Amino acid sequence: MGLTEIFKFALRGVAANKLRSGLTMLGILIGVAAVILLVAVGNGSRVAVEQSLQNLGTNTLTVTSGRQIRSSTYSTELTLSIVDALKDRNAAPDVKSVSPIVQSQQTLTVGDTDHTTPVIGTTTDYLGASNSKVAQGEAFTADDYAKAGRVLVIGATTASELFGADDPIGRPVSVGGQIFTVIGVLEKKGSTGFNDPDDTALAPLTSVQKALTGYGPVNAITIVAVDADSVTAAQAEVTAILNTKMHVTSTTNTPYQIRSAAQLLATRTETAQTFTTLLGAVAGISLLVGGIGITNIMMVTVTERTREIGIRKALGAPRRVILTQFLLEATLLSLVGGVLGVIGAFIGANFQITGITPVIVPSSVGLALGVSIAIGLFFGSYPASRAAGLRPIDALRYE
């Protein structure tokens, strides 16, 4: 009996009980799709973190003040005089720009609407350093900085929270009781999954200090190196200047921290990878549970047909033909279910899941499909081979 003939038998067997075949395929479909999607979500969050950090720019360094050193009698705060020292082209030839940042959490009010967001006071260089672009209106100018103008450039999220669909340009906003005027809206950057970079407001450093925080030290300094290759050199120059200005003697115990975007990228990526591993573990468990489901349904399906196998044997079906038929049926169910699962996962990956766009990992497709099909084949053909090995009368008597 030829293979095509047996294949027709198998097709007929699958079609003979549409509900049972459908449910078997559904089980495999869900198992495969769940594993691929879960891994894709984990991977998607990793990709999102990488992209958002890359948006920050890879040639930036961030200096933040660390703890105070008790033994030191000198100030270890990041002051504007340090900022000026860092701008010295001779001492720091690899530094392109220096942007001091004063950041404070403020409540912004427009009419009855209020929204709390971090307000960043900085210089005009900050937009370039933070890879931000103005989408609407304009950025504040050196003139605004010099005059401590009450102007505000807000992020996309802040704009929609305060103004909804209205045009925010030229509108007054109360920032912690002080009136500022919105002159620009930043281009949307998109979520990293952990925080929203679009929920922010920028103003000249001078006006933020004057109106909101007072003339204290700055919170951080964002430094941009001339190019990506000079980041290390720039970091060394910045370290030297800071050590001189703060009179630091021990290099292992500095009152400041310098982090490059590359380092930040490494830590965040590591976090995201842990996340992916966790999701992968969950996916592995669901694959196991799905596999047991497939095992169960295949065993029941074939065991239930022991009697049919008995009839076929009584009619003179050779063992090989029966085995091939059931193997083909199991292959059909597993393959069709598995492929539908992959298609389902690819469709599902087009939608955001808890704010994360899933990115499919090719190896997870192979793994999920391979494991489900292997389980389907084994547990579809094992009971069939057991039944085909019985004497016809024993298979016929099977209830």
Add this chain to the structure above:
Amino acid sequence: MSKPVIEVTDLVKTYGEGEATVHALAGVSLIVERGEYVAIMGSSGSGKSTLMHILGCLDGPTSGRYRLDGVDVSDLNDQQLALVRNRRIGFVFQAFNLIPRTSALANVELPLAYAGMKAGPRRERAMAALEMVDLGNRADHDPNQLSGGQQQRVAVARALVSEPALLLADEPTGNLDSKSTADMLSVLDRINREGRTIVLITHEDEVAAHARRIIRLMDGQVVSDTRKAPRYAAEVPSWA
């Protein structure tokens, strides 16, 4: 004279072990010649079903010899037995045993498919067999769309489609009403007139009345073997 279709010698079949051993067959010897119509009767537990299953190569004996058409089937392996069941024996079960959710025609085609016949001629032969049992118009029906009597006729068509030497029927009318029983018996009579050897099990006297030889079993042994108007007088078994 041709070889007998069935020749069994001292057939023994036991189930279980030790104390619980049951002797379903305790030394049965029997010869059935070509063209005979034999009814095997006996109460339940007499071993008639066990004998039938061994004759149909669905089960093997514990000891004893069984020659089918002169071939000793106890020497055959699994694959050869499948071939014997396919080519030489047609089996009709009490419970019909049609393959569910599969059309009558596909059911009848099955033995031919296993014999490796091509789809075209297979269909023709299967159709002819269904027409022989007056079910040509029901070829597309699934078993659950057919009455018990019709299902059993499909089963007979399936048993005969490969033109086996021997038709075995295990209480073929056991699950049928009187009308269907009459239909079934007339089909069997016609098949026998065409020269086919039939061995059937029954405990209904009216069914046995159609046979020309009645063998009674009790406790796994033949207790009587009577013939009505033997067609082949010269073929009285030598051991009788």
